[in-house]
Amino acid sequence: MNIQGISPVAGVLGRRGLQALLVAALVGTLSFFLMRMLPGDAAYRIAAGRYGYDLVSAAAAEAVRVELGLDQPWYLALVGWWAQLAEFDLGTSLVTGHAIADDIAHQLGHTLLLAFCAMALSLLIGPALGILAGLRPGGAIDRITLLGATVLRAFPPFVLGILLILGLSVHLGYLPAAGHGEATSVVLPALTLALGLAAGSCRIARDAFSQVVNSPYYAFGRTKGLSDRQVLLRHGLRNAAVPIVAYLGMQMVFIIEGVVILETLFAWPGIGHALIHAIFWRDVPMIQGCVLVFALLFVTLNTLVDLACLALDPRRRH
């Protein structure tokens, strides 16, 4: 029993661990070449970013060149770059000179708050409507949610965000349009992301549920005298939960891509916002740090989804 219980978990952890390692190497290597390919003399650019364009001198540029190792041959520099990454040293920002790890640790909290609110909101909306629709396939709720989900999915998060800003903030004045000064600021970006997520999970929940409701074991539960409520709680929810949870893994892509764009739109001070700004300034260590954190977050969340699927569905454990 023990061996059967542990080995699939170890398999998931091993596969995901390898994936995390490979993606870190990929991001690190791309960032390294990005750093080498910055146009112009990188040392002058960086010095100008730090001290202002009026204060750049050849001496300042030389100091930057030595500090960042810009004078080494590329293969030595690449090995050095990897070694630094392996020690979890993300370096310092080319623009502000702050340690990347400190900046990201601060911003990650905001990003996680936004992602968590969006996720919770979407789970309240999506699967609940999906279950109602799946209980009566072809009924009114089913058709309305199908239409709603199809239309909603045609709006990418940033367009949905603009529409919600225009509707809820500009016209009705209910919510702050952007920023993070007030407690209600998180509502609009979270709602935008949640609506997109719910449009997907609602249909998945509906299909999963109508399949369960039409299955022989469900009919048998009814025949042996269980009430609607009992058969739903005992046989319906857990079986329908497996595809819904598995689909959460696919939604992680949507969440991460949505967070990057929406934080920029709503001026939410998370790592997505920081990433776009870093790309604007071509602050390569910051870009690398943000993309790495996103990628590792993505792999971690997917690992949790895999483990949740194992816990829900005993068939996968054998």
Place this chain on the structure above:
Amino acid sequence: MNPASESSLPAALSIQPKPVRAYFGSRSVGAALLVLVAAFALFGPTLSGSDPVAQDLENFLAAPDAANPLGTDHLGRSMLARLAHAAQLSLWLALLSVASALIPGAALGILAAWRGGWVERVSVVIADSVLALPGLLLVLLLATFAPGAFWPLYLGLSLSFWVEYFRVVRARSHILLASPQIESARLLGFGPLYIVRRHLWPELAPMLGTLMSFSAATAVLAMAALGFVGVGIRPPTPELGVMMIELLPYYQEAPWLIAAPIGLLTLTVLGLALVGRDRSSMQ
């Protein structure tokens, strides 16, 4: 698929009795939308007759009239010409990135399923490592190499799309290659090319069609999203996301201006989603 065979299935197996008909309708609606958008992208630039970057500063934020059917933007540029050029750019990106992901992705998928062994293991590991990076992040990383250029978008999207084709084709080919009809075809001495063309391709094509419409929609959305946050295509090139962020400040004076790129983007994505979804629900 014919409706008669659908209704003859036992009740327990036909999970979606009603929507089947609705899907048929929605598929033609999707195809019609796509034809409209494609026609606009193809002929719009010629028909509008004006230069998408020519400014007319005495005639900015003009309401739609005969000369400019969609009005003019904040620099007096013809919205119709800009929208048509933007549509063309988006569709080009979708077409190019999907085509260059489909061919190697599907070929490698078939090869991995056919050969197995280290070919399969290595390609699965590569696919897994690409899969660990959400597509938009890969595009953003590459976009930093050449800000404002088209090629990083194209390369990044193709690099993230091929994995989907690879995974689907590999999984399906494994099942198909073990089937009795392919086994007999191999025993009869038919070559790999014949088997792929005659036995694998007809089974794979519908699934690939669905995937292609989804990744085309992703490509169109990604370019607009990057343009919108200012790290994609740069002004003055007309691009849907760039147009949205440029026209958002003029929402109070001329709301129809920002409605135009939003409407076009939504119709394109809706068309692609409707065309794609139908096939996936018929399997």
